[in-house]
Amino acid sequence: MEASVPTANTPSLPESVLNHIPDTTISKTALSLAYTNLPLPIFHHSLRVFFLAKHLITVENTPTSHYLRHPDLDLLFIACIFHDMGACNLHNGPQRFEVEGADAASLHLHSHGISSEKRHQVWTAIALHTSPGIAERISPLARIVRQAVLMDFGAPLRDVFGADGYCQEIEVALPRLDVEKCLGDVVVGQAVKVPGKAPAVSWPNALLKAHLRDPEWEGVNPEFFGEEKPGRGL
Structure with a gap:
């Protein structure tokens, strides 16, 4: 094309x-x-x-x-x-x-x-x-x-x-282009600076908690897909 x-x-x-x-x-x-x-x-x-x-x-x-x-x-x-x-x-x-x-x-x-x-x-x-x-x-x-x-x-x-x-x-x-990692990292980066952007029981909050549990993790945020297996949706 x-x-x-x-x-x-x-x-x-x-x-x-x-x-x-x-x-x-x-x-x-x-x-x-x-x-x-x-x-x-x-x-x-x-x-x-x-x-x-x-x-x-x-x-x-x-x-x-x-x-x-x-x-x-x-x-x-x-x-x-x-x-x-x-x-x-x-x-x-x-x-x-x-x-x-x-x-x-x-x-x-x-x-x-x-x-x-x-x-x-x-x-x-x-x-x-x-x-x-x-x-x-x-x-x-x-x-x-x-x-x-x-x-x-x-x-x-x-x-x-x-x-x-x-x-x-x-x-x-x-x-x-690894959108799962990109989007997860952006949402977490925002929430780290402004915790109010990740209210309790929200998808941003789940991502933030996962990051705080293991801040050295370099892959796709473990909570990106919620309770579903990777590749199965939010």
């Missing part, structure tokens, strides 16, 4: 990826913000989540299909591309990284005139994407984003939706 020529607003990505980004100002600027500010492994992960979210919606053939069409495709894209935006320095505020990312997405949507109801859909999907059992039930968009995140980290959903081949295909265009 031939890589695109980067410009001030266009990441250097294969055309096969760029051609799937919604051709709207709100999504193109979101893509640029993510590319400029996120570590590359997390940026690639966020784009893969978007591709997988679209795949899930297509396979399900449920009422969530409106997220595949304009204007709601923008909501889906921004929920995915911003879901880990709290892991970048620009949005490293006092709240846990999920909330910081949700707030950043809401501000971006607001700056483009998106209604409060639609902003709330995206905010909820991002804020709860590491909250099992809640994200899956609170809204259709939150469920799709949560499931796409799990699928990118190798959850059984790959088998359920027959997506192993598709996941391998998008990982050629958007390499993983």
